Amino acid sequence: MTTLPQQTEKKLGLVIDLDTCVGCHACVISCKGWNTENYGAPLSDQNAYGADNNGTFLNRVHSYEVQPEAGAAQLIHFPKSCLHCEDAPCVTVCPTGASYKRVEDGIVLVNETDCIGCGLCAWACPYGARELDQAEGVMKKCTLCVDRIYNENLPEEDRQPACVRTCPAGARHFGDLGDPDSDVSQLVAERGGMDLMPEQGTKPVNKYLPPRPKDTLPDAGVEFDVLAPFLEPVADEPKGFLSWLDKTLEKL
Amino acid sequence: MHPAPSVIFFTTFSGLGFGLLAWLGIGTPEVTGWTAFAFFAIAYLMAVGGLLASTFHLGRPERAIKAFTQWRSSWLSREAWCAVGALTLMGLYGAGLVFFETRFGLLGILGALLSLATVFTTSMIYTQLKTIPRWNMAITPFKFLSLSIAGGALLAGQVQAAIILLLIAGGIQAATWVMGDKALTGSGTTLGTATGLGQNGSVRAFEPPHTGTNYLLKEFVHVIGRKHAAKLRMISIILMVVLPIVLLLLPFSHFLAVLALASHVAGVLTARWLFFAQAEHVVGLYYGKR
Numbered sequence: 279m280t281t282l283p284q285q286t287e288k289k290l291g292l293v294i295d296l297d298t299c300v301g302c303h304a305c306v307i308s309c310k311g312w313n314t315e316n317y318g319a320p321l322s323d324q325n326a327y328g329a330d331n332n333g334t335f336l337n338r339v340h341s342y343e344v345q346p347e348a349g350a351a352q353l354i355h356f357p358k359s360c361l362h363c364e365d366a367p368c369v370t371v372c373p374t375g376a377s378y379k380r381v382e383d384g385i386v387l388v389n390e391t392d393c394i395g396c397g398l399c400a401w402a403c404p405y406g407a408r409e410l411d412q413a414e415g416v417m418k419k420c421t422l423c424v425d426r427i428y429n430e431n432l433p434e435e436d437r438q439p440a441c442v443r444t445c446p447a448g449a450r451h452f453g454d455l456g457d458p459d460s461d462v463s464q465l466v467a468e469r470g471g472m473d474l475m476p477e478q479g480t481k482p483v484n485k486y487l488p489p490r491p492k493d494t495l496p497d498a499g500v501e502f503d504v505l506a507p508f509l510e511p512v513a514d515e516p517k518g519f520l521s522w523l524d525k526t527l528e529k530l
Numbered sequence: 531m532h533p534a535p536s537v538i539f540f541t542t543f544s545g546l547g548f549g550l551l552a553w554l555g556i557g558t559p560e561v562t563g564w565t566a567f568a569f570f571a572i573a574y575l576m577a578v579g580g581l582l583a584s585t586f587h588l589g590r591p592e593r594a595i596k597a598f599t600q601w602r603s604s605w606l607s608r609e610a611w612c613a614v615g616a617l618t619l620m621g622l623y624g625a626g627l628v629f630f631e632t633r634f635g636l637l638g639i640l641g642a643l644l645s646l647a648t649v650f651t652t653s654m655i656y657t658q659l660k661t662i663p664r665w666n667m668a669i670t671p672f673k674f675l676s677l678s679i680a681g682g683a684l685l686a687g688q689v690q691a692a693i694i695l696l697l698i699a700g701g702i703q704a705a706t707w708v709m710g711d712k713a714l715t716g717s718g719t720t721l722g723t724a725t726g727l728g729q730n731g732s733v734r735a736f737e738p739p740h741t742g743t744n745y746l747l748k749e750f751v752h753v754i755g756r757k758h759a760a761k762l763r764m765i766s767i768i769l770m771v772v773l774p775i776v777l778l779l780l781p782f783s784h785f786l787a788v789l790a791l792a793s794h795v796a797g798v799l800t801a802r803w804l805f806f807a808q809a810e811h812v813v814g815l816y817y818g819k820r
Binding site: 280281282296303306330331332333334335338339340341342343344345346347351352353354356358367369370371372373374375376392393394395396397398400401402403404405406409410411412414415416417472473474475476477478479486488489491 | 531587588589590591593594596597598599600602603604605606607610655658659660661662717718719721723724725726727729730731732733734735736737738739740742743744745746749750811812813816817
């Protein structure tokens with residue numbers, strides 16, 4: 279049913295730390311791997327080794343340059359996948375009921391056997407989170423690894439989305455954002471987690487933690503070096519033999 | 531947005547076909563027998579042809595029947611219902627006129643309403659999308675409806691009405707262009723809000739996530755046609771409104787009427803192509819494009 283639930287029991291989602299992400303794209307690869315080998319139609323590639331290569335991905339990492347009014351520019355790596363919005367516009371536009379938001383955990387999913395591949399949900403998503411698979415003709419999107427997080431055949435530490443499990447920098451966190459006491463909610467509160475495009479009114483569940491400002495020198499204008507005190511010359515004036523040598527060589 | 535021929539063809543011709551059905555439904559022109567058959571055949575060719583064309587852009591057209599299930603929330607589903615309802619009622623109404631020389635007035639009026647409802651639901655599929663500010667305007671449904679009614683009048687041979695309605699449709703079309711040009715800026719969505727990084731400084735897309743292209747760029751970031759947008763707008767308004775009106779004002783002949791119609795269709799196709807080609811989807815911002 280493509281009407282949205284009034285409320286979901288949980289709000290499972292991701293918290294992505296833009297301060298920590300190093301832009302290695304490991305999450306992109308692990309996502310593509312897991313979601314090609316497991317639930318649903320594989321994420322296909324077209325002309326993968328040709329000049330005009332192209333493929334379906336559920337997670338992509340952009341890089342942005344942010345130039346503050348004063349100071350050095352920052353380079354921010356920006357992973358982007360489905361935000362599992364509370365007011366998901368992709369769900370309500372679906373004519374077939376293939377797109378739905380789960381009442382139990384708030385995950386937005388596509389039932390691939392009902393999808394006619396009209397693409398309207400991708401048109402309705404402001405984040406570019408949905409891609410129509412060119413081989414299968416159905417819409418693909420992040421499932422929050424629904425086939426991992428509840429999967430009792432996996433060791434407990436693996437019961438989280440592939441992107442979170444693989445992130446070498448610890449920039450991705452998974453949990454219930456509907457529970458104010460959860461680790462992810464605490465993190466969002468502490469670091470001022472933000473919504474993407476709040477003006478679109480989608481109420482995303484996933485939050486982004488803003489990058490911390492770059493370190494600044496404690497005394498602007500004066501050269502500052504933490505090691506300088508330890509590197510100062512121990513003897514200002516040579517003594518003894520060296521002093522004699524110094525003076526003699528000066529005279530020559 | 532990618533100007534897919536199937537969708538341009540669909541919105542143009544189903545708009546015209548349902549416009550003609552609306553006129554036939556209210557009994558203008560009053561036709562029966564073979565003349566009625568000819569009118570209904572043209573209307574059905576356009577309406578059904580357009581609807582069939584729209585299925586060509588589906589990834590899984592064999593499941594299209596499932597699109598009838600979500601009328602509670604989805605404009606696309608509502609469109610499917612209205613279209614089938616209109617075609618069924620107008621089919622019965624048309625059969626009365628063609629085979630029994632009888633006009634079932636109420637059936638015709640209901641069919642006409644459903645025909646216009648179909649055009650309205652089509653327009654709402656585009657209007658509802660907040661992601662495309664150029665379409666997300668209250669005037670968008672009026673544009674589709676006014677063009678459909680004006681084009682229908684042209685097809686129905688209602689010369690006086692067609693002239694006035696074409697002027698109205700042309701005015702609304704021009705207004706959508708003027709308003710649409712400010713829509714993206716007015717929406718407040720920028721790369722700054724898209725990334726949330728706007729509060730830290732000015733944001734520039736430094737490196738895209740992939741070296742090649744992808745579905746998102748192909749579908750949502752179409753920039754080729756925008757270069758000639760101003761010229762194409764002039765061409766479309768001349769073909770869609772000005773030339774047909776001039777031809778209709780000349781002493782009536784069937785040849786000129788057909789020419790007026792052909793010009794109008796060419797103009798609507800051009801305008802519809804621009805409707806897609808010029809529409810900026812906010813996802814383009816993530817790629818530093820629009």
